[in-house]
Amino acid sequence: MKPDTTQPLTLAQTWWLLTTGLAAFVPLVPQVPIWLAALTAAVFVWRAALAWWRQPLPNRWILVLVTLAGTAGVFLQYRTLFGQRAGVALLLIFLALKQLEARTPRDGIAIVFLAYFLTLTQFFEDQSIPIAATMLATLVVATAALAALTDARTSPLPLLRRAGVMLLQAVPFMLILFVLFPRVNGPLWGLPTDAYSGLTGLSDSMTPGSINNLIQSDAIAFRVKFDGDVPPRNQMYWRGPVLTQLDERTWRPGKMIRVSALPYTPDTSSPAYRYTVTLEPHNKPWLFALELPTHLPPDSFTTTDFQLYAKKPVRERRRYEMESRIRSRHDPETLNQLASALNLPQQLNARTHSLGQSFATPGSSDRQRLQQAIDFMRKQQLIYTLQPPLMSANVADEFLFDHKRGFCEHFSASFVILMRAASVPARVVTGYQGGELNPVDNTWVIRQSDAHAWAEVWIEQQGWVRVDPTATSAPARIEQNLAAAVPAGDPLPFLSGAGLDWLREMRFRWWAVNNAWNQWILGYDPKLQRELLEKIGMQSPDWRQMTAWLAGLCGTALLILTAAMLWRRPPTDPALRQWQRFCRRLARHGLARHNWEGPDDYAQRLAAALPAKAPEISRIADLYAGLRYGRLDPVALEALRRHVAAFKP
C-alpha cells in the first residue's frame, strides 16, 4: 500500500517523532554544552505541550529566529560551524526545531533520518558496549517511528516488533559488511584532541599521595594475554616511568636519552614470556611491559633508563605483542647518569641521611650496604597502608622513624634516599605490579589500583637490580594483592575486599566481554581483517577481492531473505499468472491495467481501445473472472492459457 505522505501528521505520529528525537538527543547530552542541551530540551517540551493541548505549530518566523539564535550560539561556543562537535551541536538544534515544523509524514521522515545520523555520532565520544546498546535502542525507536509514519494507527508494541524484525533482517548484511568491508589503517573513530583530559593513569612525577589517589580508581590500565608460560605473580613488574631526580618532595624523571637499540642485553638463559598487551588510552607516551622486554613494539623507542615510549601519546586503544625475559645484562652506565642517581637535596631528611652515611663504611660493598638498608627497614616494622598520616617535607625521616606507616611510594622513595645517602646509585621506578587473572577469558587485567612504585639500585658488575622495599614489610602486596597487604579495617579500593565473590565473578565476565569487544569489534583493523580472512581460506585478500565477496554475499543474503518471504506467501493462482501475462502484454501497448482495476472494467476499457479484439478480450476476461472469482471448472484454465498465448494486441 502506498503511504500517503501529504496527510497531516496524526497525534500518535507526532508522539513517535518526539520519542525518536528524544532517543537520539538524550545520549548526546554529555557531548554538548549545557545551554544547548537546555535549549534542545526546551524545544522538545514546547512541541510536547503543543501536542498535548492540540495547539497549532508556531509561526515560521519564530522558528527562523530560534534557528538563527541556536546557530549563533554554536558558532560562539566552537568558533566554527564545521567539524565534529559543532556539527553535532548544530544537527541537534535542527532535530529539535524540525519537530516544530513537521506537518506531514514527509517532514517526519526527515526527522527520523536525522535521528539515524545523530545515533552514529554517539560513537564519536565513546565506543563501549553500553553506548552500542544505547545506539541499538535508538535505532529500534527510530525505525518504529518510520513504520508509524506510513501506518498511522497501529499501536506502539506491534510497531516496535516490526522494527525489531526489520533490524534482525539487517543483521546478516551488517555482519558481511563488518567483516568484509575494506578497512583503513588508523582508528575508524577519529577523536578531537580535547577528548583526553579525563583519562587516568600514571603521571610523570611522584609526590606522596599521587599513586595513592590513582589506586582508588577501578579503571583498567591494560590487559595482558600470555601466550604460553605465565610468570609468577611476584615477578610481574610492569615497568613505567623511571624517576631519578628528587626535588624536595617530588620525584621527576631524569634526563631522557633516547636510544634506538636496546640499552641492555636480555639473558637468553632466563625464561622468556610472550604476551599481548592491550593498552587503554591514557594520553601519555608510556608503553608498559614486563621487565625487561627483548624487543621494541612498533612505533616506539626506549631510553637509557629502560623506559618504553610510544612515538605519540597513547590516545586510542593500542595492542602490541611483547616478549620479556626476567634477567638481562646491563652495559656500564656513564658517570653522568650514576651521578644523577646519587643526587640528594641536602637540607632535608637529616636522620635518613646520617643513617645512610653510617652504612657507607669504607670498604663495604654496595651489596652489603643494600642488605643493611633492607635489614633496617625490616627491623622498623613499617606498616603498609592506604591512609598514611600527613607528612612534612622530611617524608623519609617521618616515615622511617616516626609514623612508620606508608604506602609504596613512601617505601620506595625512602629506600632510594637511604641508598643514595649510602652512596649507592638508586632510582624510583613506577608502574604496575601484579594484576588480576580473569578466569573467564584467561586475560590478566591490570587496573589503576595495581599502580606501584619500587626501586632500582646500581650494583657494580650486576647493573641495575630491582629492589621492592614494599615487599620487605608487606610481602602480601606482591605475592597476593593489595587487599591482603593492608591492615584489617583500612579502606580498600572498590571491590577488592573479600566477601563479594559473586560481584567479582560478574565483573570478571563483564571484563571478558569488554575485552572481546575491544579486540574483535573496535580493534578490527586491516591486520586482523587479513588474518581472519586468511583463516577462512581467502588467499592474500585485497580490497578488490573483498569487494567482490562483499557484493556476492550481500546478494546471496538478499536472495535468501527474498526466497523466505516468497515461500511464506501463498502460491500464486495459476489463473492469475495467465491474467498477469495478458496484462503485461497489453501494458507494452500502453494499455496497462491499473493495479486496482477488476477484469470486467479492464476488458471494457480494452474493448473500447481495441474494438477489433473485443470478443477475444472479453472471452479472456470472462475465463479469468470465472476461474478466479467464480466457480468455473479448473479445466477452463487450459482454455485461458491457450487464449492468452494466442492473443496478439
Added chain:
Amino acid sequence: MAPSAAAPSSTALTGVLAAAEQIILGKPQQLRLAFACLLARGHLLIEDLPGVGKTTLAHTLARLLGLDFQRIQFTSDMLPADILGISIFDRERSSFRFHPGPIFTQVVLADEINRATPKAQSALLEAMEERQVTVDGETRPLPEPFFVIATQNPTHQIGTFPLPESQLDRFLMRIALGYPDRDAERALLEGCDRRALLADIQPVLDPAILAAAQAQVRQIHVAPALIDYVQALVAHTRHAATWQHGLSPRAGLGLLAAARAWALLAGRDHVLPEDVQAVLPTVATHRLQVPGGAIESRAPEDVARLLIEAVPLP
C-alpha cells in the same frame, strides 16, 4: 437457494428496476443501489434535500414488490411508542391490547430521522437491527421482508440530532438522490402526477419471489481472492492516516452482502471486484471518520475512489 420458491431470473429483477425507472426519472443507479440494499436485507439511509423524491422512491419499491408501506414523519416530540406501538386497556375484554405502531410494516419510510430525539431514533434503530419489537415484556417479530428507508437532511439545521457514527453503521447503504438532470426534470414536469402513477402500479414481483431472491443473494459465490480484496480494503482504512477509524467487521460483512446483491442484479453467480467497487461509495463512506472525529464530508464517490486506487487487487 430457498427450496420453496423458484429462483427468480435476473430479468425478473431487472424488470423491477425498469418499472421503477418509469416513475423515478433519471436515477437508475440510485434505484439499483436501493434495490440491491433491499435484496441484501440491509437498510437504506438517504441523505438529501426535501422534495427530490425520497418518499416516491420508497413507495415505488414497496408497490412494485407488493409490500406494505408506512411512512413515519419524525418530529422532536416523538416518543418510542409512536413508532413501536402501545398497549391500551380494553374495557370490554378487560385486558391490555397491543396497538402496533407504524413500524409493523414491510417497507418503512422514516422521514427526517434526525429531527427526533436520540431516544426515538434508537427505538427505530434497535428494531431495524433486531427485526423484532419488544413492548411491555412481549417480543413481536416484524414482518418479512422488513426494509427501512430513513432520510436525513444533509445540512445540520437547528433542532436536529444528527445520527452518531455508531448508528450510521446500522444502515447498509447511504445514498444521495440529488437533483434530476435537465431531461429527466423536463419529463417530470411534463408528465402527470407521480402519486397518481403510483396508485396505478401493479406489483411485478410477489413477496415469495422476493424472499427467494434474498436467499439467492446469500448463495452468490465469493472466491477466496475476493475475500482477500475486501480484507485489503478494510485493512487499508484501518492503517491509512486518511481516516481516524477504519471500517468495522460489520462494514466488511455489509460490503460483501451488498456486492453479492449487486452481482445478482448483474446476473452473475459470483462476485467480482467491480461489484465491491460499485457498492463501496454507498457502503463504506458513512462509516469513515476523518481525523478529528467528523464524518467524511467529501463526496462519497471521491472518497471511494481514494480508497479503491490505494488498494491493488490481490
